[in-house]
């Protein structure tokens with residue numbers, strides 16, 4: 001059995017916004033000790049825990065971390081290294097939702113260090129008595145998920161155990177049972193256990209020590225492990241409450257309250273539609289990444305059709321210079337009315353189907369749509385109309401962008417073959433068939449427009465329907481994305497083939 005002490009020295013954590021959560025804090029958790037860390041919501045308990053578990057350090061954004069964590073011989077400088085000594089039960093479970101309940105625990109056991117294998121897994125398994133090992137995570141209740149997460153961390157056998165709000169979502173009996181099991185494990189293994197919790201009633205009788213994260217001095221200090229002392233200490237830290245109270249007494253609104261009031265002023269439902277439309281327009285069409293993607297697609301197509309059109313047409317090099325005005329006119333016509341709109345549609349529909357499906361899948365999985373319904377927000381209308389309009393605009397504008405880069409690349413490639421020819425010759429012939437069409441040009445543009453409109457309509461429709469189907473896990477979102485891409489691209493190919501047949505039907 002271990003008799004080692006977890007010791008944290010001079011811990012300073014500064015958030016990316018420059019707020020010091022703790023300054024030069026010290027605390028210890030002894031062998032076989034169960035220690036609670038408490039503090040107001042948002043005071044920094046999770047940040048401390050994540051730092052001790054190596055989940056945040058200076059490399060993550062703009063966090064600033066100083067201090068050391070030591071356990072026996074091992075000393076970790078938290079400003080330069082990530083600690084790997086603490087097993088963590090995450091606040092939000094962090095279960096692997098593509099694995100069953102049993103597999104979630106088994107994968108942890110199979111990757112545990114050998115030293116963890118002699119532990120008796122019986123008490124841990126008793127946490128899971130009402131769950132079938134083959135049960136999918138998606139079908140477990142909140143409390144069951146919590147217990148699986150705890151069992152998974154316990155079985156991984158880290159020398160130090162840290163739990164972030166382990167009893168939230170548990171009924172009172174499970175919460176007590178859990179506290180007992182954690183205490184037994186702590187005593188039997190000699191493991192220091194640190195628990196961050198708001199609801200301490202069930203944990204308090206088993207706690208050896210209570211640490212308070214003092215938001216005034218930004219230190220960690222010990223308070224007596226009884227409810228009265230904890231309540232008094234917490235009341236003393238209720239800064240927001242005090243600010244609001246003193247502001248109310250003086251008649252002036254508290255700074256945060258007035259900012260909130262300002263943000264609530266005005267507003268019209270149309271503003272929300274515009275807000276969603278702008279969001280989708282940016283992601284589906286206007287982002288620089290999207291413009292570069294379509295620009296590149298057009299340029300490659302312009303180069304390839306010109307290069308292979310001239311080098312490998314049926315007359316070979318012999319007639320290349322004699323017939324090159326006709327070849328140029330043919331390539332120009334096919335490129336502008338058939339191949340660039342087709343490639344642009346495939347690229348846009350594939351990419352945007354994935355984006356739409358992922359976005360709606362996530363909203364479905366996280367119950368955002370029922371929440372909107374519950375709040376009388378016409379969410380589906382905002383989202384669906386915005387997606388249809390933004391995607392059709394996207395396909396039209398990006399096809400024009402692809403046509404521009406394809407024409408530019410075609411001109412550059414042609415100049416490699418015929419460096420002595422004037423650019424006017426290229427212009428005259430590349431667009432000749434379109435110009436010669438006269439009023440029929442509008443019919444040609446109409447066909448291109450019809451292909452784009454149908455591809456966009458069918459692609460968006462399929463992605464919306466697939467995205468809105470019920471989702472049980474992130475894996476089901478991934479599968480839906482793959483399905484939306486395949487169906488969207490297939491419908492695009494069929495739309496283009498259908499209109500191309502009508503376009504050239506004689």
Ligand SMILES: Nc1ncnc2c1ncn2[C@@H]1O[C@H](COP(=O)(O)OP(=O)(O)OP(=O)(O)O)[C@@H](O)[C@H]1O
Nearest residue numbers: 015016017021039040041042043044045046047048
């Ligand atoms: N990635 C981040 N960037 C900037 N600030 C952050 C980040 N994560 C947390 N914070 C801020 O750090 C503070 C502490 O957050 P933390 O989650 O550690 O608090 P907590 O005490 O665990 O809260 P709770 O009890 O509500 O879970 C909060 O004010 C939060 O807004």
